[in-house]
Each structure stands twice: as structure tokens, then as C-alpha cells.
Amino acid sequence: MILSKTLHWISQSLLIPVIISLWIFLLWSLVELGSFIVESIRRKKIPADRLITYFKDMSDFDALEKFIEESKLPRNGKQILIKLYQNKDIPETSLIALKKKLIEAEEIRATKVLEKTDIIAKLGPLVGLMGTLIPLGPGLMAMANGDMKLLAESVSVAFDNTVVGMGAAGISSVISKVRRRWYEEYLSTIDEIANLFTEVLINEKEKQYNIKA
Numbered sequence: 001m002i003l004s005k006t007l008h009w010i011s012q013s014l015l016i017p018v019i020i021s022l023w024i025f026l027l028w029s030l031v032e033l034g035s036f037i038v039e040s041i042r043r044k045k046i047p048a049d050r051l052i053t054y055f056k057d058m059s060d061f062d063a064l065e066k067f068i069e070e071s072k073l074p075r076n077g078k079q080i081l082i083k084l085y086q087n088k089d090i091p092e093t094s095l096i097a098l099k100k101k102l103i104e105a106e107e108i109r110a111t112k113v114l115e116k117t118d119i120i121a122k123l124g125p126l127v128g129l130m131g132t133l134i135p136l137g138p139g140l141m142a143m144a145n146g147d148m149k150l151l152a153e154s155v156s157v158a159f160d161n162t163v164v165g166m167g168a169a170g171i172s173s174v175i176s177k178v179r180r181r182w183y184e185e186y187l188s189t190i191d192e193i194a195n196l197f198t199e200v201l202i203n204e205k206e207k208q209y210n211i212k213a
Helices: 002-013 015-042 048-056 061-070 075-086 092-144 148-212
Strands: none
Touching (some): 002 015, 002 092, 015 092, 015 148, 061 075, 075 092, 075 148, 092 148
């Protein structure tokens, strides 16, 4: 009896933290929705074919950095190529290692962005379910005592928590799926461009070395 009363007290004491968590999830998902809309408006498809063709047919190596700056690559993608260009004189193995490190850093950045909405998408329904079940205990007791007003209030709170939890999770799930597709396309393209760009830098350095020799 004591154990059951203790569990009841613990479960009821969780109601306020659960409601606060649901508010945080809802506000967080709305903020991410706004960020997602802005990102979708600003997002541009990377002109990979044009960049790759330019790198292959490049004649003015000194204008390469300016070309990268003027390209339609995202800011982080430009920074990757510029850092490779600025370190073009380091040994070949080091340049390749730098390229891998920069790509990995970009993958980590994308993962961190996705983590926010992934957490809400997974925990939203769970916390919403907790917010549904916790008020039902007092509601059932109220029904047994004939207190229909308290029962109605408990059921109303339970339904509200469910709706908020599922709503926040639904918004975050859609954002995560669309962003994951965007980032996979972006990382695949920028990796292809970085690989070719690294080869161009290595070949150009070999040409300059042969000329000097």
C-alpha cells in the first residue's frame, strides 16, 4: 500500500515537469519551423556540373579563389574549398587529410542541426503519452466519487497534452526528413567537388614543380 501510494505521488508530481516539457517542445518545434522556412527560401541547388566543368577546363588558376567566392555554393561549402586552396602548398597526403577533416566537420554540423528536431520527434509522443496518463489517475478517482467536473478537467488536460506532444513531434519529424534529404544531397555534392578540387590542386602543384625543374 505504501509503495503504491509512493508511486502515485511520484507520477502526479511529474505532471508539471511534463507540461513544461511539452511547452518547450512546442515552442522549439515552432522556432525550428521558422528556421526551416527561411532555409528553404534561401536554399539554392549547388551548380555542381558548372563547378566540375570549370575545374577540369581551368586555365586561370590564380582566379580560382575569386571564382569560388562568386559561385552559388553555400557559405560553408565555399569555406571548404577556400581552405583547401589556401593550403594548396602542403604535402599531398596532408591536403587529402585536410579535405576529409573539413568534410567530416560539415557532416557533424549537419548532424547537430538534425539532432534538435530528431529529439522532439522521438520524445514528443512519449512525453505527450505521459501527460495523457498522469491526469487520468485523479480523473478515474473523481469518476468513482461522482465528481464529473474534476473528471472533465482531468480528461481535458490529458487530451491537450496528447495533442501538443503529437503536434510538436509531427512538425519536427517532417522538418528532420526534409532537411536530412537536403543535407545528404549537399554533402554528396560538396564531397564530389572537394575530391576533384583536391586533385586539381595536386596536379597544378606538380605542373609548377615540373616547370621549375
